[in-house]
Amino acid sequence: MTAQASRSDHDPAIPDIRDIDAYMQRLGQGAREAATLMRRVDTAAKNAALLAMAEHLEQARSDVLAANARDLARERESGLEAALLDRLALDDRRLDAMIDGLVQVAALPDPVGEIDGLRSRPSGIQVGQMRVPLGVIGIIYESRPNVTLEAASLCLKSGNAAILRGGSEARDSNAAIAACIRAGLARAGLPESAVQVVATTDRNAVGRLISMPEYVDVIIPRGGKSLIERITREARVPVIKHLDGVCHVYIDAGADVDKALAIAVNAKTHRYGTCNTMETLLIDAPLAETLLPTLALAYGEHGVELRGCERTRAILGDIGVASEADWQTEYLAPVLAIRVVDGIDDAMAHIERYGSRHTDAIVTEHYGRARRFLAEVDSSSVMVNASTRFADGFEYGLGAEIGISTDRLHARGPVGLEGLTSRKYVVLGDGQVRR
Amino acid sequence: MTAQASRSDHDPAIPDIRDIDAYMQRLGQGAREAATLMRRVDTAAKNAALLAMAEHLEQARSDVLAANARDLARERESGLEAALLDRLALDDRRLDAMIDGLVQVAALPDPVGEIDGLRSRPSGIQVGQMRVPLGVIGIIYESRPNVTLEAASLCLKSGNAAILRGGSEARDSNAAIAACIRAGLARAGLPESAVQVVATTDRNAVGRLISMPEYVDVIIPRGGKSLIERITREARVPVIKHLDGVCHVYIDAGADVDKALAIAVNAKTHRYGTCNTMETLLIDAPLAETLLPTLALAYGEHGVELRGCERTRAILGDIGVASEADWQTEYLAPVLAIRVVDGIDDAMAHIERYGSRHTDAIVTEHYGRARRFLAEVDSSSVMVNASTRFADGFEYGLGAEIGISTDRLHARGPVGLEGLTSRKYVVLGDGQVRR
Known part of the structure; x- marks a missing residue:
């Protein structure tokens, strides 16, 4: 069958998602038009849409759960691993959280239109910066x-x-949720193309989405490192990305020992699978002899496997060797690499060389070293006397988070509503001209 | 001759710039190492280096002018056009301005380390954002x-x-200036690789510079649109770019006529070759009949060629036709396109469709329409009752400007020191852990 015949067979009211290029172009055009409208929409209309989505989701609970059950059955059959099946699964508790999330985002302050730093200039104009939306955001997730x-x-x-592109595993669930999103937009009088869920699982759709700079202003990939690396390599539009989190806690010789123990244990054991979990503990030599055995006991109680440098092993004895590869690994598991270092410079050199610029903490009561660590460690979050687990949009007070950026440009660290905006200049005059 | 032989012929003390890949990699490595040091350098050392550069340039005036004379002679011979020869030419007045610029940058506040919005969170931690350098910046210019x-x-x-890559026309001048930069860095005890000027005019050097994400964090191209488009297309690192400035002034029916005349004339005639010069004048229909003839007289005195829409031509008579192409053209010349529009929505639709999102102004005394224009026009600078010519780092109070960004992410509009930094999160705790 030729492409022509294929197209003419098709009900013109339903987008023909077999022609991926044409389909994605149509999504892109729709999004670009919607972005122009959305820029002008007031806070009340946006909140009304969010609350209407919450209501529609409440009403569609059984549809969404039935769709999710179809996804789960199909993926279980095709052998999706248990951890991914768990991420895919919805239940009433998860639906409650989703509905609650919509209500919370509606309650957040609207960043759009906020003007910072309006100042008078010698020419008589006033200059400030106004927060504005980025435009069209493509999000690719699993x-x-x-x-x-x-x-x-x-x-x-x-x-x-x-434009949202979810994983093929969740296709029925996402379609059911997309129906609630569309209904909510429509009820608030907003264009349905303000949020579009890609309705094909064809992998070429991702390739198109990341190479339409005329329609898409930024791509945010959420998923494993290989997905993000591929997208970054191939994208023809800017990407806000989150690579791995090889996070460190450095216990300085000037540390309060109780704080050091609490932070080092919490940063590793509070949750293992999160990007802000500590993966390498650096301990200053003067404290190693006394503190490492206590720490090893605590980690032992949590079933954390320890791998150490030579000096660590000389103190702790029977633990595994931390190799070069260990220092670079995001375990996402109850495994911890430990290195004894000689002071803050040695610690910072290790973080510079092996870290992923995500989140790193120092434990110390020494003012000068705390100050240096804050200034000199080049990570998206740098902490003094706090657990790396705090690197999170909710904990930082952003209200919500679309991800954590390990980029250097635009947004670093947890990205909330503000990270989805940028600032344009506004100039208020009274007839001024350049002399 | 094989590459091997070529390399062994070469004095190892002088970088072998015939092997472009190896040469650019060495520059990249040097820059990455320097960036780590530069992050930690205090304001005094940076200022000392800037002032030392100014002194060295003062002492090297005759060397720099001699090098420039060689560039000019060579390029005149090979037929470089007069406008480019003028940009290339240095004289004592231009050297004065360069020296003065260094002193001014030394006097600017250092953005690095500034902490914004430090707030206490319910968990007991304090969270804020600290300005930090971007890392390694590659600048490509003409x-x-x-x-x-x-x-x-x-x-x-x-x-x-x-890492600075200037045009091949200016190669001797740039080498002489680079010597002053190196001397200034050395005198202040900063690494010479903190600022490296690419010493080859081989075009492949640019290709390498924009595809080393391991060494270069951001590319800023400064030059014509075709250069910038090519770099944006081919770069494998983020680009802060400035495409064209198709800037508009919209004279609203609610405008003060005197302000409208002053702004419309200044925005076009103050300078023709700058990106913030008005290229299209939009005039609200109720004012067109009375205002256009006065404006045409004023433009006539400045020798500005007018091209109009049909309604403009019906009023002004003997002027050229503005075609579709005119609405999209950055003339950079004494030419102006004029369109009569029906109110603010029509004006904003024109700007949305044909503008380049650089700088656009409304002239009006109507509060509601001024407010709408500011909020809804999606350009890097949006103005009320001021000439578009104010879109400039110095006029905005940034102290200096590396360029004007027409991007949506990171920095929009004039980019000063702040635009060369980003913000990381800092967390101050007292032993807090996640519950």
Whole structure:
């Protein structure tokens, strides 16, 4: 069958998703038009849409759960691993959290239109910077269907149009959630193309989405490192990305020992699978002899496997060897690499060489070293006397988070509504001209 | 001759710039190492380097002018056009301005280390954002040798390492300026690789510079649209770019006529070759009949050629036709396109469709329409009752400007020292852990 015949067979009211290029172009055009409208939409209309989505989701609980059950059955059959099935699964508790999330985003302050630093200039003009939406945001993610709603709500509240591309595992769940999003937009009088969920699982759709600079202003990939690396390499539009989190806690000789123990244990054992979990503990030599055995006991109680440098092993004895590869590994598991270092310079050199510029903490009561660590460690979050687990949009007070950026430009660290905006200059005059 | 033989022929003390890949990699490595050091350098050392560069340039005046004379002679011979020869030419007045620029950048506040919005969170931690350098900045520019010094000074003051690639026309001038930069860095005890000027005119050097994400964090191209488009297309690192400036002034029916005349004339005639010059005048229908003839007289006195829409031509008679292409053209010349529009929505639709999102102004005394224009026009600078010519780092109070960004991410509009930094999160705790 030729492409021509294929197209003419098709009901023109339903987008023909077999022609991926044409389909993605149509999504892009729709998003670009919607972005122009969304820029002008007031806070009340955006909040009304979010609350209407919450209501529609409440009413569609059984549809969404039935769709999710179809996804789960199909993926279980095709052998998806248990951890991914768990991420894919929805239940009433998860739906409650999704509905609650919409209500919370509606309650957040609207960043759009905020003007900072308006100042008078000698010429008589006043100059300031106004927060404005980025435009069209493409989000590419994997199995968790709740990301569909989170991403939709954050893009909407920040005045952007969104094109969402979820994992093929969640296709039925995402379609059911997309119906609630569309219904909510429509009820608030907003264009349905303000949030579009890509309705094909064809992998070429991703390739198109990341190479339409005329329609898409930024791509945010959420998923494993290989997905993000591929997208960064191939994208023809800017990418806000989150690579791995090889996070460190450095216990300085000037540390309060109780704080050091609490932080080092919490940063590793509070949750293992998160990007802000400590993966390498650096301990200053003067404290190593006394502190490492206590720490080893605590980690032992949590079933954390320790791998050490030579000096660590000389103190702790029977633990594994930390190799070069260990220092660079995001375990996401109850495994911890430990290195004894000689002071803050040695610690910072290790972090510079092996870290991933995500989140790093120092434990110390020494003012000068705390100050140096804050200034000199080049990570998206740098902490003094706090657990790396705090690197999180909610803990930072952003209200919500679309991801954590390990980039250097635009947004670093947790990205909330503000990270989905940028600032344009506004100039207020009274007839001024350049002399 | 094989590459091997070529390399062994070469004095190892002088970088072998015939092997472009190896040469650019060495520059990249040097810059990355310098960036780590520069992050930690205090304001006094950076200022000392800037002032030492100014002194060295003062002492090297005759060397720099002699080098420039060689560039001019060679390029005149090979037929470089007069406008480019003018940009290339240095004289004592231009050297004065360059020296003065260094002193001014030294006097600017250092953005690095500034902490914004430090707030206490319910968990007991305090969270804020600290300005930090971007890292390694690659700057690619054309014939003007003074850009070498401007770019060096701004990257240095903002704590970044820089790799500068100027035009081949200015190669001797840039080499002479680079010697002053190196001497200034050395005198202040800073690494010479903090600012490196690419010493080859081989075009492949640019290709390498924009595809080394391991060494270069951001590329800033300064030059014509075709250069910038090519770099944006091919770069494998983020680009802060400035495409064209198709700037509009919209004279609203609610305008004060005197302000409208002053702004419309100034925005076009103050300077023709700048990106913030008005290229299209939009005039609200109720004012067109009375205002256009007065404006045409004023433009006539300045020798500005007018091209109009049908309604404009019906009023002004004997002027050229503005075609579709005119609405999209950055003339950079004494030519102006004029369109009569029906109110603010029509004006904003024109700007949305044909503008380049650079700088657009409304002239009005109507509060509601001024407010709408500011909020809804999606350009890097949006103005009320002021000439578009104010879109400039100095006029905005940034102290200096490395360029004007027409991007949506990171920096929009004039980019000063702040635009060469980003913000990381800092967390101050007292032993807090996640519950």
